[in-house]
Amino acid sequence: MAHSPHPEVSVPDVSVYDYLFGGLGDADLDEVALIDGTSGAATTYRQLVGQVGLVAGALAARGVGVDDVVGILCPNVPAFAAVFHGILRAGATATTINSLYTPDEIVKQLTDAGSRWLFTVSPLLPGAKAAADRLGIPDEQLVVLDGAEGHPSLRDLLGEGRPAPDVSFDPATHMAVLPYSSGTTGIPKGVMLTHRNLVANVEQSRAVIGLEHGDRVLAVLPFFHIYGMTVLLNYALKCGATLVTMPRFDLQEFLRVISEHRATWVFIAPPIAVALAKHPLVDQYDLSSVQVVFSGAAPLDGALADLVARRLGCVVCQGYGMTETSPVTHAIPRERTDLDRSSIGFLLPNTEARIVDVDSGADVDVPADGQSAPGELLIRGPQVMHGYLHNPEATAAMLDPDGWLHTGDIATVTADGIYRIVDRLKELIKYKGYQVAPAVLEAVLLAHPKIADAAVIGVLDEDGQEVPKAFIVPQAGAELDAQAVMDYVAGEVSPYEKVRVVEFIDAIPKSSSGKILRKDLRAREATQA
Known part of the structure; x- marks a missing residue:
């Protein structure tokens, strides 16, 4: 069993809302929290906090509270932050839905999650409406953020001016979010993540990744996915950064937004790294503001990372995690430019890991030099999920009685505690x-x-x-x-x-x-x- 080389952090016993917004002072509140990358419209922290409270108040007035689940089918726009955190502020649970889902897939997730409310935007309304009709969700409980006839809009909810409710729950056990696992190796399952899971993972990330107050962060990775939800929507806001949102990835628009809004951090998945390294369009834009490109969600090859670093003149880092771990468990710290970019770096604080032989289940020995033999990576820490919703069998297969989560990823580790992902066990x-x-x-x-x-x-x-x-x-x-x-x-x-x-x-x-x-x-x- 290996422990993180980083000092342990103290995890506050508070809600996500109180953790992110409770300590903001007047100077912080007047800084810009969100910029719509398409229109350039800015939202300050003061405005965001106000919107969050008003959304929570409007939901509470409609009877939505601690026992309820609310769906969000929405691309990356500033309003997502107000709605997401408004749901959590009301004491309800947010289940975020892939914007590419078909009506059938939306129905399956809302049914499994037990949600009778859905927030969406007008471009996605046809699919949302079809799903809502099949589930018997009335039009007044299908909120269209930018407005649509017959449905409440975000402007309507904010205009009611209702104060946020007083809610009480245990952050350690109350479910904050219910994202669904990707389904690339099976049927999507609801991952139960508590307020403490999310707070812990942001606090762990703050100790390692290196994002700072005042950074401008490109937010193209979807907020509905745990990577975008925790690392962008929560971690970046906790750091006092500014999020520049993009509703979808388009290379030319991606490069324009970075250039015009002077993004300093760009969080990506490896397919974007391929474009940054190889596409001729990159040379047509001024990307000199970019200091760090941080990749996650899938393995990033070291040679590809080096190509990106040389072309953009920036630091390229990689992290690792999964929906079931809120998601981050490993990361290369920004300042560790000596590390192989193909590694996933070190364990985050408060995180333990084991590498076990796939056939025998025995722990793999860590050599004095070089990399260990490969084995399945197991994780234990405060960011690990409480289980899969309505699925004790899948939970038992993933999470053992001692709290070890079986990632299904094959990894190696060095004596210095540097991890590498070799591949998926099933692949x-x-x-x-x-x-x-x-x-x-x-x-x-x-x-x-x-x-x-x-x-x-x-x-x-x-x-x-x-x-x-x-x-x-x-x-x-x-x-x-x-x-x-x-x-x-x-x-x-x-x-x-x-x-x-x-x-x-x-x-x-x-x-x-x-x-x-x-x-x-x-x-x-x-x-x-």
Whole structure:
């Protein structure tokens, strides 16, 4: 068992609202909390706190309180912050919904969460309305933030001028949010995260990541995902930073917003790193304000990170976590420029970890030099979820009686406490008895100058044996054939790791948080078989 090398932090026993906003002084309140990257409209901390209270008051007047769950189907706009924290301020639980969900998927999440309220925006209203109608949610409980006939708007709620209610609950046990796991390896499950889980993870992150008061943070990663929710919406606000919101990722708009609003921190997922490293459009914008690019949600290759750092003249860091850990468990501190960028850095304060052999379950020994043998990463700490909603079997499979959460990720660790993620346990390819990690091959492929993006899965050959197959998105105008790709990889990896099949496609399917959707690639294989 390993402990964090960082000193422990004290976790306040307070609600998320009190933790983020309770200690703000007059000078803090007059600073800018949020900027709409599209329009440039600014919201001060004073305005945000006022809106949060008014949303809470309007909800309380409608009977929404400690026993209720409220859905949010909304892209990254400043109003999201007011609604999200207004729900928590009212004592209710927020369940955040992927903006790309179909009505069927919205229905499933709201049903499982037990939500009878939904906040959305007019572009997403058709799907939200279809789901609400199927669930019998009345129009007055489907709030359209920017307004739609027959539905209350955010302006309506704020205009009522109702004071925030006095609510009482135990932050250690009361559920603040109910995000749903990505579903890339199974059916989405409601992850029960308490006020203490979220407060703890922000406090842990403050001790390591290095964001500072006055920084300008680009918020393109979705707030509905735990990464955006904790690291942007909560951590950045706690630091007194300014969030510059983007409702969706578009490379040209992304570069414009960074340049015009002088963003100092850019939180990304690895697919954005590929664009920053390789796309010619990057050279057309002044990105000199960027001091740190911080990647999470999926493994970032060290060579790719170095390309981004050199091109932008900034520090590139990587962190690790999952929805079930609120999410951050590891991070490379900003000042540790000596660390390999492909690592996920050190354990956060108050966090323990084990690496266990996949077959035997025994703890893997940490060597005096070099990296340990790979094994499944287990985590224990105050950021670990209380379990999956309505799913004791899945909870028991994920979280053991001693509080160890089984991440399903294969990791190594050095004697210095530096961790690396090798791959997902369920995504390892078994080639003639050898374990082949898709992420390793993807990193090799992405280093090829003619490859824009890549993904690897295991497929069956004519003998029914699993072999690595690469899906390749070539750079625009590049001439590349399958044999050239296989020859290139063969020159970079061990014989058993070679790519055996190549298919060229237009785009790699990915989740909103940047994870490769291997299940979609497997489904593609099944239809072609």
